[in-house]
Amino acid sequence: MSNRIGMEVSLMVSEAVKQAKVDVIAAYPITPQTHIVEHLSELVADGELDAEYICVESEHSAMSACCGSSAVGARTYTATASQGLQLMSEVLYAAAPMRLPIVLTVANRTLSAPLTIWNDHSDIMANRDCGWIMVFVEDGQEDYDQTICAFRIAEDRRVLLPVIVNMDGFILSHVIEPYVPVGQEEVDGFLPPYDPLYTMHPDNPVTMGAFAMPELFTETKKAHEVALHESYNVICEIWEEWGKLTGRTYTPVEEYRTDDADTVFVTMGSFSGVVMETVDEMRENGINVGLVKIRLFRPFPVDDVISTLRKFKNVLVIDRTLSLGSIGGPLAVEIKSVMYNADAKPNIFDFIAGLSGRDVPPDQIAGIYHTAMDALKMGRWENYYMVGLRE
């Protein structure tokens, strides 16, 4: 096992992509994912990574080229954010049902307008139904680990679906963190070369992306949905294997100091760090709270969410975007609908925080708790609360 190294998290992702020995990278620059593809282009230029790097003219073409290269059997990677993900959106929806195991890093960033470059989850949540596997990472080490795992998951013949690894833009992408890289031999053992089931090669012609009449379309959607849900077991299995290799085991839903908690925060992505710190502080003050972290967002780990959250009285979901015109943030809306079928129903509160990268310090996290407790006392609460809103 190697030593701990300090590195910018974006570069850790690039190093993971290098170790995954990708064949094709097609990318277009957009803040805050640029450092990832810059470093990858350096690795290709220096001969450290034997890959074709296509400098495409847009994100739409980036994902289109990825579809082409993945279809001919090449291990394929790209990264994007925000408006770039929106431009890709159309092609995301085409890539998944064609079962092309592309890996995409999204350095999550707010959608315009107003134009802003900082972080929230509005970009990925606008694409949450595109049929890709979606993972949210908390820190650099996890980002590195999940990037390598993403290729293994995507290319597993029981899965064959593309994977998005979500990292919070700037908040995670641009910070320097320590990480423990895995040796190349171990990565090679964990991730063999991509062995596609069908490829576009004249020696064995196939037709991909055909059109479907209404008589068949419903069945293709169902097949996609079944494949996506069945990927859950494979994902868990692969994460466990990675754990045996590295000592770092990941699960779809993770708990922190929840043993004796009545109330838990629910987060995704880099919020988890600050919430853990707040949980520690609050516990020192005698408030027994905990944290539930959702790592796997698609397929949504329904059973894990129910079995975890049914144990608590109060669930405080912290969403990083607002689903406009709906009843709050997308994560809370999903959790509420999942818990509708649970035998024990906690009180579910929704807090929208950190839009466009606005800082959410520990005292505001604690404030979330107090807002919820006050509402409980009064016996009624809003569909959602916006944290730190100046009115």
Added chain:
Amino acid sequence: MDTYTDTRVDTHTDTRTDTYSVFAPNLMNQVENFAQGHRACQGCAEALAVRHVLKALGDDIVIGNATGCMEIVSSPLPLTAWRVPWIHVAFENAAAVASGMAAGLKVLRRKGRIPDKRVISIGMAGDGGTSDIGLQALSGALERQHEDFIYVCFDNEAYMNTGIQRSSSTPFGATTTTSPSGKKSQGQSTWKKDMPKIAAAHNIPYVATACSSYPFDLQEKIRKAVDSGGPAYIHCLSVCPTGWRIPSHLSIKYGKLAVQTGIFPLYEVEDGVYRMKKKNAKRRPVTEYFKGQGRFRHLTEDDIQSIQERVDAEYEKLLKLTEM
């Protein structure tokens, strides 16, 4: 029934052997990689063009096809008309998909993971998917100078798949469902976008115009595109009986008339040098091309006169380019 003789199109003089290096039918590829049984309209010259293009390309190709007529008529699940690897992803990205395939095949060959043989990546789209929504992806792909990359635009001069709406490739004066002729309109109000010259401006090795009414010329140009190493761009006029409002048995005739009137000249641009194999000094008047086409039937004599002048001027400009 209308016949070729009625319109004075002489098929014998148009396909003289001395102007083509490949002529005899028995030298044509017998393999049909675009299978019969697809669902194109009767008389679809685009389907015919695809068939000729595939004959010229041979077996070692992969195709990225844009959304449009050809994708819809050829790939209704669970059927396919393609005997070569074929993928459809979206409308505006055939060039980008094909460039991804080219890059993927290149690296996999280099790494020894697929047989080390040359495979050409083909991007295919109609005029809308090329000159309008697909222009950015095409420009990007041509600018990147992908090897073994050929893009073929099958130009039927409107969005025929969605019901005959105008594109930037619709000719001046044509009536479509979104450029209708009316009391204050003579139909399409702009001149056809010059896609071949836009492609040539990317300084790529080979650009050509072609038409499925001249199948040997079309096939020869496809082979030249292959030989050029790429990227290459072929702009193929593909007569659409449905959209052009002509009887389905006259597709070949109108393709020829488009060429013979100088409205759609056949030429090549090899490494920036313009060439015309068959310069047409005595062009037929454009009226002959317009006559019988429902999309032009509203044109007045004055309209036709001004179109004639423009066609002549454009043709002379092109001739000068070929003399440089």
